[in-house]
Amino acid sequence: MHRTDAVRCYGCGALVPAGDGPTHRYIGASPGCWAIYGEVLAREYDDIRYARLHQVTVDAYAAQHPGVPSPQSIQSVTLHLVSLCVVMELGWPGQDATRVIQRIANQKQAFIWLEPPSALGEMTVWDLHASSDPDDHAQRVRRWGHEVWQAWAPHHATIRPLADGVARTLAGPRRRH
Ligand SMILES: [Zn+2]
Numbered sequence: 001m002h003r004t005d006a007v008r009c010y011g012c013g014a015l016v017p018a019g020d021g022p023t024h025r026y027i028g029a030s031p032g033c034w035a036i037y038g039e040v041l042a043r044e045y046d047d048i049r050y051a052r053l054h055q056v057t058v059d060a061y062a063a064q065h066p067g068v069p070s071p072q073s074i075q076s077v078t079l080h081l082v083s084l085c086v087v088m089e090l091g092w093p094g095q096d097a098t099r100v101i102q103r104i105a106n107q108k109q110a111f112i113w114l115e116p117p118s119a120l121g122e123m124t125v126w127d128l129h130a131s132s133d134p135d136d137h138a139q140r141v142r143r144w145g146h147e148v149w150q151a152w153a154p155h156h157a158t159i160r161p162l163a164d165g166v167a168r169t170l171a172g173p174r175r176r177h
Helices: 033-047 054-066 069-089 094-110 125-127 136-150 155-176
Strands: 007-008 015-017
Touching: 007 155, 015 033, 033 054, 033 125, 054 094, 054 136, 069 136, 094 125, 094 136, 094 155, 125 136
Parallel strands: none
Antiparallel strands: 007 015
């Protein structure tokens, strides 16, 4: 990649290939960043060993690319931050976070736009793209998720009660395993 061909992703700030490829409807990513994310997801879908923390990958990416206020982006940012919270703070396994998202989605009418902090973490999707093996990948995803969650600290007080509430409602069935 030549320097002149690179632009900063307007979501995460990573230096990514310039271009006008496809982007997501409401996730606020530049086309180059969206394409790299697509490659990372492809690896997680193609090789189950890379998919252990798939939900954290999705959550961290969405929370690092909040976009602009709209009903969809408000819902997306809140859901993915709640999911990050249950994994990063409550210690839930990544795969259980998917159920959290499904459960809390029915409260979406109450969600509000959370003004994104000016910095959303140093790590970006490039750090996942550069992982060398499944263990390295999992470590990087976890660090990335932690960084993005910490970056959103100004809104932890809004997210934590939502995470605690949904964790309580799901605690029953979860214990039976
Ligand atoms: Zn980006």
